[in-house]
Amino acid sequence: MPASPSAAPVATDQLTFRTLGKTGLKVTSVGFGCMITSDASVIARAADSGINYFDTARVYQGGNNERMVGAALKGKRQQLYISTKTGAQDKAGALAHLDTSLKELGTDHVDIWYLHGKQTAAQLTDDLLEAQQIAKQAGKIRFAGVSLHTGHKEVIPAAIRSGKIDVILISYNFTMGTTVDELVAKAKAAGLGVVAMKVMAGGFRRMKEGDPNGAILKREGAMAAALRWVLKNPDIGTTIPSMTDMDQFEDNFRCMPAKFSPEDEKTLAAHLERISPVYCRMCSLCAGTCRKGLPVSDLLRIVTYADGYGQFALGRERYRELPDDVTSVRCGDCSSCTVECPHGVHVARRISFAQEIFG
Amino acid sequence: MRALLLSLAAAAVTFAQAPDCGLLSGWTAQGEARSFDADNLFEYMDGNAEGYLLYHFVRLRGVNCQSGEDTLILDVSEMGNAEWAYGMFASNRDPRVAVEKIGTEAQIVPRRAILVKDKYFVEIGSSKEQPEVLRQFVRAIEKRIPGTSDPPEALTWFPPEKLVPGSVRMVPESVLGIGALKRGYVAEYAGGKAFLVRETTPASAAEVMNKLRARIGGTSPVKVADEGFEAIDKYLGRLCFFRKGRMIGGFTGLADGADAAAIAAKLAEGVK
Numbered sequence: 210m211p212a213s214p215s216a217a218p219v220a221t222d223q224l225t226f227r228t229l230g231k232t233g234l235k236v237t238s239v240g241f242g243c244m245i246t247s248d249a250s251v252i253a254r255a256a257d258s259g260i261n262y263f264d265t266a267r268v269y270q271g272g273n274n275e276r277m278v279g280a281a282l283k284g285k286r287q288q289l290y291i292s293t294k295t296g297a298q299d300k301a302g303a304l305a306h307l308d309t310s311l312k313e314l315g316t317d318h319v320d321i322w323y324l325h326g327k328q329t330a331a332q333l334t335d336d337l338l339e340a341q342q343i344a345k346q347a348g349k350i351r352f353a354g355v356s357l358h359t360g361h362k363e364v365i366p367a368a369i370r371s372g373k374i375d376v377i378l379i380s381y382n383f384t385m386g387t388t389v390d391e392l393v394a395k396a397k398a399a400g401l402g403v404v405a406m407k408v409m410a411g412g413f414r415r416m417k418e419g420d421p422n423g424a425i426l427k428r429e430g431a432m433a434a435a436l437r438w439v440l441k442n443p444d445i446g447t448t449i450p451s452m453t454d455m456d457q458f459e460d461n462f463r464c465m466p467a468k469f470s471p472e473d474e475k476t477l478a479a480h481l482e483r484i485s486p487v488y489c490r491m492c493s494l495c496a497g498t499c500r501k502g503l504p505v506s507d508l509l510r511i512v513t514y515a516d517g518y519g520q521f522a523l524g525r526e527r528y529r530e531l532p533d534d535v536t537s538v539r540c541g542d543c544s545s546c547t548v549e550c551p552h553g554v555h556v557a558r559r560i561s562f563a564q565e566i567f568g
Numbered sequence: 569m570r571a572l573l574l575s576l577a578a579a580a581v582t583f584a585q586a587p588d589c590g591l592l593s594g595w596t597a598q599g600e601a602r603s604f605d606a607d608n609l610f611e612y613m614d615g616n617a618e619g620y621l622l623y624h625f626v627r628l629r630g631v632n633c634q635s636g637e638d639t640l641i642l643d644v645s646e647m648g649n650a651e652w653a654y655g656m657f658a659s660n661r662d663p664r665v666a667v668e669k670i671g672t673e674a675q676i677v678p679r680r681a682i683l684v685k686d687k688y689f690v691e692i693g694s695s696k697e698q699p700e701v702l703r704q705f706v707r708a709i710e711k712r713i714p715g716t717s718d719p720p721e722a723l724t725w726f727p728p729e730k731l732v733p734g735s736v737r738m739v740p741e742s743v744l745g746i747g748a749l750k751r752g753y754v755a756e757y758a759g760g761k762a763f764l765v766r767e768t769t770p771a772s773a774a775e776v777m778n779k780l781r782a783r784i785g786g787t788s789p790v791k792v793a794d795e796g797f798e799a800i801d802k803y804l805g806r807l808c809f810f811r812k813g814r815m816i817g818g819f820t821g822l823a824d825g826a827d828a829a830a831i832a833a834k835l836a837e838g839v840k
Contacts, residue, residue, distance in 0.1 A: 244618060244619065245618060245619065245622055245740075245741075246745075247659075247739045247740070247741075247742065247743075247745075247754075248739070248742070248743070248744050248745035249745075250744065250745045250803035250804060251742075251745035253803055254745075254803055266615060266616070268613075268615070268616045268619075269616065269619060270619060270659045270660060271659065271660030271661065271662065271682070272662065273659065273660070273662070273663070294615065296613075296615065296616075325614075325615045326610075326613075326614030326615030326616075327614075328611075328614060356615060357614075358610055358614050358615065359610070359614070451618070453741050453742035453745070453747075454741075454742035454745050454746055454747040455745055455746065455747070455783075456747040457742075457747065510607045510608065513607070514605075514607075523605065523626075523627070527605065530603075
């Protein structure tokens with residue numbers, strides 16, 4: 210019986226490459242985020258199809274993810290770039306993590322080694338930066354990186370200033386608009402490679418079953434449009450969408466040569482229109498702007514439990530954990546609201562609603 | 569008796585809501601207790617939260633415990649139900665290390681212990697190697713967590729012969745890397761990998777089988793359960809899939825000479 214592929218073939222002449230800053234690494238514009246992948250066959254197929262950048266982390270799946278990635282890419286190491294991450298807080302811990310990562314991945318070096326999930330400049334400690342330099346000198350890593358999901362405004366400049374970071378891995382998607390484009394451009398101008406994660410806004414996967422937004426987003430075109438939105442920024446070196454199956458891989462693969470179209474723009478605009486009045490991006494730009502001192506983003510999150518996720522009890526529980534000087538405030542007592550959300554969330558209306566249903 | 573039961577139940581709920589260091593003498597809480605839910609888990613484990621959300625994470629309560637110079641980081645995560653909690657446990661255990669029958673299952677390595685019981689997934693990290701202390705904590709915690717210690721039923725459906733111990737895990741989406749197989753269990757065998765996926769109805773399972781035939785291509789029908797086929801796939805190797813009612817299952821990565829249909833039939837036999 211002849212072997213058949215478990216998926217339609219992809220056209221490898223559609224691969225597009227970009228250079229990852231001063232590292233000089235020529236990476237495919239679509240890489241592979243392995244975090245939630247559970248079957249090695251998807252990773253192996255991506256590698257066979259020409260995708261050449263794979264990202265994992267020491268902590269993913271309790272360490273099992275690195276082992277699976279190593280097994281999936283066995284025998285292909287020389288043609289690929291692999292990155293992993295450490296969440297250790299100090300030099301010794303980080304270097305111990307790295308040795309374990311190399312063993313589990315079955316390689317003598319990783320191409321990029323990220324300090325994982327830094328939210329503030331202070332977390333880029335001299336100790337951790339020194340660990341990366343030691344690892345570089347030992348030939349265990351080629352380039353040093355830092356990954357961040359939040360805190361772009363603080364961490365990206367700090368990474369540039371350090372002079373020791375070669376690559377940044379940042380959350381970057383259409384819901385952020387152009388808010389971090391200037392920082393991304395500065396990073397690129399400084400020679401840093403920029404890798405984008407959470408390119409489909411993370412929320413796709415976090416949506417609860419039955420959420421109507423989930424159905425809309427998952428319908429044909431929405432996720433690909435989100436990926437093409439990221440790829441239209443030439444300052445982005447590569448992207449690492451999470452992929453769990455062959456269909457997702459094929460969809461993402463086809464995004465490489467495709468241009469972000471007016472149709473994509475319409476799809477994403479429609480989605481933003483739907484979520485803008487209610488969806489808090491957790492950008493923290495509202496912090497400290499309420500004259501009554503309310504923790505605005507926390508309250509927006511709490512009210513979303515009730516009307517977004519259908520978990521009223523959880524929302525009420527969270528609300529009741531807030532201090533009295535927060536829960537005693539009523540937005541209706543102010544004649545006007547000092548909080549202006551740059552993303553269009555109707556803050557006063559949403560928080561009033563929280564006070565009404567939980568208070 | 570009723571009062572005692574109620575008091576025990578209250579204590580159990582309290583522990584899941586507020587993990588307690590005083591379970592073992594000499595250990596006290598250090599600093600504030602922590603609490604996170606699906607929307608702010610990233611503040612605690614920035615970069616790994618999605619791995620929890622995938623298993624229907626609801627909330628985490630945690631505390632740091634201290635005894636002299638030693639510190640334990642104790643976190644209790646409530647997942648959507650016992651099956652999701654087991655899935656979380658199975659994806660985080662080290663398949664090379666034996667599990668212990670504490671709660672549903674527990675695994676203890678020198679500086680880390682994990683436990684699953686009912687819908688709770690417990691993690692303890694230690695500042696130094698002390699597996700016996702971790703084991704004592706896990707045993708004490710297990711007694712304070714309410715609910716069932718039975719593993720998900722599907723685990724018992726995999727034939728024990730040639731099963732790699734501790735290899736059965738729940739896959740939250742895209743079993744075998746195939747989107748049509750939404751959620752299920754996989755198990756490693758000496759000479760292959762088995763899987764089981766539960767569909768909503770026999771009709772929807774039959775529809776998925778048709779999608780699989782179209783996707784894989786070059787399939788040949790075999791007589792296993794309600795319907796079956798075999799094929800050779802570039803990435804999954806030699807395979808045999810079947811449908812039994814609303815369950816879809818099968819083997820991949822079978823050796824050339826193996827009787828694929830007979831091996832799959834053995835798995836189908838165990839499916840209730």
